[in-house]
Amino acid sequence: MTDLVGCIAPEKLEEYRNVFVYLENRNGKISRGALEMLGKGKEISVKLNEKVVGIAIGQDLKAVADEAASFGCDLILGAELSDFNGFSSVAYTNIISDFIFEQKPNIFLISGSREGRDLVSRIAVKCKTGVAADCIELDGDPTNRLLIAWRPSFGDKTIDQILCRKHRPQMITSRPGSYKLPEKVEKPDCETRIKKVKVGKLVAKHKILEFKPKTRLDLTSSKIIVSGGLGIGGPKGFEPIRKLAKELEGEVGASRPVVDLGWIPYEHQVGQTGQTVRPKLYIAAGISGKIQHIVGMKASETIIAINTDPDAPIVKYSDYFINADAGKAVAKLADEIRKYKKAHLVEADSEQTA
């Protein structure tokens, strides 16, 4: 419990040093989002001449510590739970806040995964600081030792800089997939401090009754994605899109409103609050191209947009623009691909017989 008081700033900001990164992990492996944060944390810590410190919680943290060290972590602070197996935001918030009170970090990066987003704001409230959510660009300002974070603004074109000038640590989240995975360092040089922690009292009434695992679609490493937006007209509009994706051996993506409307599950959502993708080919059918969608797919190598509106913002983000009805153009594309494949088969056959 935190007293109901305002966000009182610390007096001596210069006491706060180093970049914390939350090492979300499962079965001894650090999550993709946390590795991206570690990469960013390393970059910023070098720029600010600070250390990057990994914070890990789990049952057995040896493998996690080794992996973090290989990606350039300077120090790992771990808490091994001796009386609880699982995730509890109350317990984790307490443990992490204790590390913050003890170490006084300047910056704290947390992946915007479901676990990260469940935790981040409890930690911020407990430690009296702010969080910039779902950032898409991060940088360090060495003069003021500030974290410069950017997130999409409300309109359809701009991004906002969010700063936390007077409170520490400066906290942010970024959705998994927002950044490239970091490279391993040549000579890991990392100190590991792991302590045993009991959380029994905090989780006495927190009981995980059941867990049904399922594999969720991961678009972050897909080579080809065909996405549909409101312009496809309804859930049925995904039928030709699925066919085209199949023809291209790619995956199906979507804008947020069609997910919100239940036309397709959330695991297909591309954008600021969905997945950030960088395929070789991205086809956007009936998607207008608002900034929150664009930030999730603009790193694609080739972009094809299909839209009835020649002035839709998506046009200027596309390499090819098809000014037509999504359903028709998508079906025709699939046909043409089938034809192309056939022609190639014939060619290959004739070469063989020749």
Added chain:
Amino acid sequence: MAIKIIVMMKQVPDAEEIFIDPVKFTLNRAQARGIINPSDENALECALKIKDQTGAEITVLSMGPPAAESAIIECMGRGADRGVLVTDRVFAAADTYATSLTLAASVKNLGEFDLIIAGESTTDSGTGHVGPGVAEFLGIDQATYCTSLHIENDALVAERDLEDGTEVVSIGLPALATVLISSNIPRRAKLRLKIDALRKGIEKWDHDTLKLPPEWVGIKGSPTVVGALKIPEERKRAAKRITVDQLGELVKELGGMGLIKTEEEEA
């Protein structure tokens, strides 16, 4: 005794009607039509289902401008018993810390409660940080990303949708839950209930009611600040126009780029 549920509801601008003040970089919300944040409709529906089954007293709590009253009345028309609007100029431009503090203080002011239900995130700024922030201020456990909720004995049993599966968790009351958008079908308001709500009216509280000093709330009480605004740098793209009749040519280009796998290559 019926359990006490608080539903946190934010009125958001209808996504298509936003206007940004180019000088002050602030949202001009006055221009956009207000609607109930979509996942808050699902949160309210969860509360109403509990009320249908076991009885419950539901209070809708919202922080926002006076115009948010209509959204609260709409919630009462669907079956909520009481509506509180926390409204004060000093609450304006709050970040998630100041918003969570103000809402937590409002919950305290409501007195005893068993369960708080919030939406998972809003469709305007959509941080998803307000629910957990309130839970931390109140020192209660939470279940986030829920698709269904029910009460068993003195516990909340919730189904949570996570990246790698579905978790069913039981947590002690009082607790806070956040509900995912589209996790149920919100009922419509009943005319009779809406008329009752209009007659009954809502309560309006300000920072004095909550005994919150102005420097703790709104923009003054917010640790995060919006700095500059920029148009992200983009790679220039050609936007080559292709008609539907030219799709064959486009496919050839894609084939040339190695984007179409032919059996031949697979073999």
